Amino acid sequence: xxxxxxxxxxxxxxxxxxxxxxxxxxxxxxxxxxxxxxxxxxxxxxxxxxxxxxxxxxxxxxxxxxxxxxxxxxxxxxxxxxxxxxxxxxxxxxxxxxxxxxxxxxxxxxxxxxxxxxxxxxxxxxxxxxxxxxxxxxxxxxxxxxxxxxxxxxxxxxxxxxxxxxxxxxxxxxxxxxxxxxxxxxxxxxxxxxxxxxxxxxxxxxxxxxxxxxxxxxxxxxxxxxxxxxx
Numbered sequence: 569x570x571x572x573x574x575x576x577x578x579x580x581x582x583x584x585x586x587x588x589x590x591x592x593x594x595x596x597x598x599x600x601x602x603x604x605x606x607x608x609x610x611x612x613x614x615x616x617x618x619x620x621x622x623x624x625x626x627x628x629x630x631x632x633x634x635x636x637x638x639x640x641x642x643x644x645x646x647x648x649x650x651x652x653x654x655x656x657x658x659x660x661x662x663x664x665x666x667x668x669x670x671x672x673x674x675x676x677x678x679x680x681x682x683x684x685x686x687x688x689x690x691x692x693x694x695x696x697x698x699x700x701x702x703x704x705x706x707x708x709x710x711x712x713x714x715x716x717x718x719x720x721x722x723x724x725x726x727x728x729x730x731x732x733x734x735x736x737x738x739x740x741x742x743x744x745x746x747x748x749x750x751x752x753x754x755x756x757x758x759x760x761x762x763x764x765x766x767x768x769x770x771x772x773x774x775x776x777x778x779x780x781x782x783x784x785x786x787x788x789x790x791x792x793x794x795x796x797x798x799x
Contacts (some may be wrong), residue, residue, distance in 0.1 A: 570606065570630075570631050571603070571606075571609075571610070571629055571630050571631065572603060572604050572605060572606035573604075574628070574629055574630075574631055575589075575600075575603055575604055575618065575629070576604045578618075578622045578624070578629075579604075582622070586600040586601055586604070587600075589618075589621075592617070592621060593614060593617055593618070595614075615629060615630075619638060623636075623638060624636045624637075624638055625637070625638040625640070625641030625642075625682060626641075627641050627682060628641065628682075633681055633682040633683055634683050635681075635682040635683045635684070635685070637682070637685055639685070639706060640679075640682045640683075640684065640685045640686075641682035642705070642706060642707065642708060643679065643682070643685075643686060643691070643705045643706065644679055644680045644681055644682035644683075645680075645682075645708070645709075646704065646705045646709055647676065647679050647680045647694065647705075648680045649709055649710075649711070649714055650694070650697070650698040650700075650714070651676075651680070655673075656673040656674075656676045656677045656680070657673040659673070659676055660672060660673040660676055662697075663693065663694075663697050666697060667693060667696060667697055669693045669697075671690065671693065671694075686705075688702075691705055698714075698718075699718050699721050699722065700714070700717045700718060700721050701717065701720070701721055701724070704717050734754065
């Protein structure tokens with residue numbers, strides 16, 4: 569259905585007059601009549617206002633899709649963005665191979681055309697596949713914003729993993745109330761020392777054997793520091 573017929577249909581469904589639409593757009597009634605008679609084409613701003621007013625997508629207004637839901641149209645464009653040069657069949661197979669989830673190619677195409685609204689679970693599958701947050705699909709995006717979103721997603725996942733690891737180790741460190749010791753153990757730079765301690769323990773060597781050596785090193789370092797200060 570062309571824009572002229574679609575505008576008239578939407579207006580009549582809401583029982584609005586041409587003057588009602590004209591007042592909303594800030595134009596004359598004659599201009600609205602010209603749109604409905606296909607004697608005049610609206611510019612982008614008019615299309616956007618009408619889409620917002622009737623709660624439909626611009627593509628629906630122009631007869632490019634059968635789905636009225638503006639959100640479905642936005643999601644559809646984002647699906648095509650993450651699809652890239654893949655066919656819908658290839659995209660379906662890639663999702664299945666990487667996530668073990670099945671979304672039929674025919675459904676992916678309907679989603680991309682904005683003719684079907686996705687379930688929340690399907691959005692989550694696509695978001696995980698594309699390495700973006702769920703919210704990505706509900707906003708207008710470009711290849712540039714897609715790349716930025718993937719960077720944010722990787723950072724967020726990294727922080728989440730770190731938080732989970734810290735949470736997992738909390739219980740393991742309950743044996744000591746020394747906060748500074750807990751922080752030291754959790755530092756990546758402490759790992760070689762922890763590994764060395766394990767090797768010493770595995771070898772069956774008592775801790776007391778190393779205390780004289782450590783004290784000797786401390787005293788030697790202290791003397792060197794004092795000598796440097798005197799000089």
